[in-house]
Amino acid sequence: MTPLVGAALGGLALASLIGLRGPGRLAYPLGFSGVSLAVAGGVGWAEGWGAGAFYLLLLGLAVLGLAPYLPAYLELHPSRAYAFLLPLFVGAMAGVALAPPGYAFLFLWEAMSLLGYLLVALEGAKAVEGAQALFLASRLFGLGLYLAFLGQGRLGQDAVWLGLVLGFGVKAALFPFHGWLPRAHPVAISPVSALLSGAMTKLGLLGLYQAAFWFGPPPLWVGPSLVTLGLAGAVYALVRGLAEEDFKGALAYSSVENLGLMLAALGGYFVTGHPLFRAAFFLHQLTHALFKTHLFLVAGVLGERRLSRLGGLWRQAPGLGAQALWGMAVGAGLPPGPLFLAEWALYLGFSRGGFGLPLGVGALALVGALALFYYVRLFGLAFLGQPRGPASWHLAPGMVLGLRILGGALFLLALWPGLVLGPLGVQVYPNAPLALLLFALAYLLYRRLQALPHRTYSTWDCGHQPLTPRMQPTGLGFSQPVLRLFPFVRLREGEHPHLEEPLQRLLQVIGEAYARLARLVQGLQSGSLHLYLLLQLLTLVLVLGVVLL
Numbered sequence: 001m002t003p004l005v006g007a008a009l010g011g012l013a014l015a016s017l018i019g020l021r022g023p024g025r026l027a028y029p030l031g032f033s034g035v036s037l038a039v040a041g042g043v044g045w046a047e048g049w050g051a052g053a054f055y056l057l058l059l060g061l062a063v064l065g066l067a068p069y070l071p072a073y074l075e076l077h078p079s080r081a082y083a084f085l086l087p088l089f090v091g092a093m094a095g096v097a098l099a100p101p102g103y104a105f106l107f108l109w110e111a112m113s114l115l116g117y118l119l120v121a122l123e124g125a126k127a128v129e130g131a132q133a134l135f136l137a138s139r140l141f142g143l144g145l146y147l148a149f150l151g152q153g154r155l156g157q158d159a160v161w162l163g164l165v166l167g168f169g170v171k172a173a174l175f176p177f178h179g180w181l182p183r184a185h186p187v188a189i190s191p192v193s194a195l196l197s198g199a200m201t202k203l204g205l206l207g208l209y210q211a212a213f214w215f216g217p218p219p220l221w222v223g224p225s226l227v228t229l230g231l232a233g234a235v236y237a238l239v240r241g242l243a244e245e246d247f248k249g250a251l252a253y254s255s256v257e258n259l260g261l262m263l264a265a266l267g268g269y270f271v272t273g274h275p276l277f278r279a280a281f282f283l284h285q286l287t288h289a290l291f292k293t294h295l296f297l298v299a300g301v302l303g304e305r306r307l308s309r310l311g312g313l314w315r316q317a318p319g320l321g322a323q324a325l326w327g328m329a330v331g332a333g334l335p336p337g338p339l340f341l342a343e344w345a346l347y348l349g350f351s352r353g354g355f356g357l358p359l360g361v362g363a364l365a366l367v368g369a370l371a372l373f374y375y376v377r378l379f380g381l382a383f384l385g386q387p388r389g390p391a392s393w394h395l396a397p398g399m400v401l402g403l404r405i406l407g408g409a410l411f412l413l414a415l416w417p418g419l420v421l422g423p424l425g426v427q428v429y430p431n432a433p434l435a436l437l438l439f440a441l442a443y444l445l446y447r448r449l450q451a452l453p454h455r456t457y458s459t460w461d462c463g464h465q466p467l468t469p470r471m472q473p474t475g476l477g478f479s480q481p482v483l484r485l486f487p488f489v490r491l492r493e494g495e496h497p498h499l500e501e502p503l504q505r506l507l508q509v510i511g512e513a514y515a516r517l518a519r520l521v522q523g524l525q526s527g528s529l530h531l532y533l534l535l536q537l538l539t540l541v542l543v544l545g546v547v548l549l
Contacts, residue, residue, distance in 0.1 A: 055097040055206050058286055061409055062198045062293045063090055066191055069297055069402030076394060077189055081122055089115040089195065096203050101149060101214045109145065113138040116200060120188045136507050136514070137180035141170035148215065158219050164211045165222065172204030173259045174226075175233025179507065182244075185252035190300025193248060197255040198293035202285050205262055209281070218270050226267025231363040234260035238370040239486045242377065242479035247305040250378055251295055254331060257371065258288045261346065264360065268349050276349035279426040284342035286420060287330065287413060291339070294327040294406040301399060303392030307378070307475035312387035320395060321383045323403045328375040330410055333368055336435035338413045343368065345426065370482075377478050388469040 074082055092115055095108040117135045121128055144166030151160055170177045181201070185193045208226075212218060234257045241253025262284050269277035301320060304310060314321035330337035343364065350360035413419075415432040422428065461467050483489050524535070 051206060051210060052097045054282065054286075055202060056094060058202060058289045059090065059093055059097065059199050061286075061406075062195065062289050065290075065293055065297065065402045065406035065409070066194065067402070068398040068405070069300075070191055072394075072396030072398040073189070073191060073300055075396075082119070082189070082192075085115055085119055085122075086191065086195075089119060090199075093195075093199055093203060097206060106145065106149065109142070112200065112203070113142065116192075116196060119192045120184050120196075123187055123189060132511055133180040133183040133507065136511050137170050137177065140507075140510065141166045141177060143167070148211075152215060157216065158221075160215055161211075161218050161222055164208065164215065165225070168204045168207035168211070169263070170204070172201050172208070172263060173233075173256050174204075174263060175229050175236060175256070175260060178233060178237070178256045178259075181256055182241075182249060182252040185255070185296075186246050186248040186305075190248070190296050193252075193299075194293040194296035197252065197296060198289040201255065201259055202289060205259075205266065205281075205285060208263075208266060212270070223267045223270030226270065227264045227360060228267075230260040230262070230264030230267060231360060231367070232260075233257075234264070234367045235363065235370065236488075238367065238374055239483065239489060242370075242374060242483055243476060243489060245307055245475045247302065247307060247310070247378070247382060248296065248299045250307070250374075251292065251299060254371075254374065255288075255292055257367065258284065258292070258331075261343070261364075261367065262288070265346050265349070268346075268360070272349070274349050274352065275425045276345045276352070279421050279424045280342045280345040280349060282424065283338060283345065283417060283420045287338040287342060287410070290406055290410050290413065291327045291330045294403060294410065295324070295331065297399070297403055297406070298324045298327065301393045301395050302382075303394065304389065307381045309389055310382040311385040311469060311472060312383075313393075314383040316387065317393060317395065319400070320393065323407055324383060325379060326407050326410070328379050330414075332372045332375040334372075336414050336431055336438055338410065338417050341417050341421070341428070341431065345421075373479075373482060377475075381473070381475055381478060385472045386467070386469045388472065 070086070089112065092108055092112040096105065096112055099105040099108050113135070117138070120134055144163035145168070147155075147163035148160045148167065151163070165174070166177075170180075173181045181197075185197060188196065237253045237256035237260065241250050241257070244250040244253055262281055265277050265281040265284065268274070269281060298320065299305065302310070302313075330339050333339045333343050347361060347364055350364065351358055414435050417431055418428045459467055461471075524531070
């Protein structure tokens with residue numbers, strides 16, 4: 001057992017003990033460990049094993065924002081199981097980031113998946129379906145990891161990498177295997193959604209990246225496949241998410257879009273080896289972990305999440321609106337946000353690549369336009385206009401502090417993106433002066449507008465009665481003109497779009513078969529000691545027979 005594996009298992013045990021004293025206590029050790037490992041690795045932190053330090057830092061920053069947020073949030077969710085399972089879940093993810101390939105890695109990977117399932121299922125019967133989607137996807141496609149780990153040296157590289165792409169790719173929401181993500185995130189509590197989207201999905205990306213060091217260079221088909229599926233999944237997720245009525249559901253589809261771009265960057269790096277793709281891959285991950293954790297915590301503040309019932313929150317809670325505006329501006333890829341720099345590196349990489357990679361520039365442009373419309377819809381329906389009902393939110397001081405920590409970390413990353421891009425050998429233009437100049441101009445413009453004399457007019461209402469909240473667009477009404485451009489979303493009058501996720505029917509059939517098998521096994525619990533001894537004997541004979549064969 002290597003020291004890293006021992007540290008991972010020790011951390012997993014320690015996490016459970018720390019969890020008994022309260023959630024969020026792992027933030028500082030994780031962040032500090034990540035910084036220490038990154039500094040110790042110097043410029044080579046992104047090479048092979050060193051990437052684990054980057055993910056430890058990423059996880060530490062996400063948990064740093066959760067630490068002050070959780071106590072106030074959990075007052076509304078009295079289950080003490082969260083206080084125990086959440087640190088354990090974080091510890092398992094840290095262990096996966098550090099463990100080398102082998103049984104310890106598979107053990108921590110399974111522990112992470114099981115804990116994620118339990119955290120989603122804790123919300124009761126309404127969350128079981130989403131938890132089952134997560135569990136089935138992990139179990140079915142996770143078999144690919146066992147195929148790759150056990151078949152290394154016996155199977156060809158194509159079979160090994162097929163197992164790796166399925167096993168790690170499903171965790172990273174690779175299209176069309178992403179269906180578990182938009183079903184699990186909306187039903188979990190917001191801190192769990194933040195960890196699933198901001199941190200756990202990144203471990204699938206880490207696995208694919210490090211697999212090139214563990215199992216050798218990927219076959220030629222892996223890179224183009226990741227580019228194609230990543231870009232197609234990004235466009236699909238944005239279009240599908242425009243029909244989403246739930247605030248957290250829309251954020252979940254946005255995660256699928258961002259993960260698709262990261263997979264495309266990784267595929268481009270596998271094909272060309274150009275540092276621009278690797279820079280886009282790492283910077284996008286850190287940015288997404290911060291802003292998506294930030295936005296899921298904003299969603300946790302809201303008592304009502306249906307977009308067609310929201311509105312006017314900016315007037316009632318301007319501080320919350322400002323936090324949401326900053327997170328969504330970053331998510332839309334607007335400058336000077338760090339996501340803009342990551343996508344810019346991806347643009348440059350595609351424009352310089354061969355074998356048709358320039359076609360990726362067109363796909364990226366479509367993704368950028370859709371993402372901007374996506375967040376304008378989300379922010380406009382929730383925060384602008386008139387309130388459509390009684391406002392309902394819970395915003396304690398600790399929750400405000402958590403949001404400010406994550407928003408501040410995004411701001412610092414926008415000022416000094418060279419902390420990530422520099423060690424990767426990518427030159428960065430002076431983003432800090434540009435960002436400060438833009439913020440200063442925005443502040444001066446705001447002060448100038450405030451100083452001007454104000455006159456109040458009634459909003460033009462076409463000569464009808466005064467405007468009411470009922471005249472505001474619904475979630476579907478806002479996005480319908482764009483949705484009609486994409487025929488795979490079937491719109492019907494008076495209804496929300498009806499579109500099943502790919503493979504949803506297959507997973508449902510397998511889930512029903514699994515439930516029937518579980519009921520049969522449950523029948524063996526007769527309380528008979530003789531029957532239990534007989535079953536153990538038969539199992540022993542079966543295992544010995546398999547080993548001898």
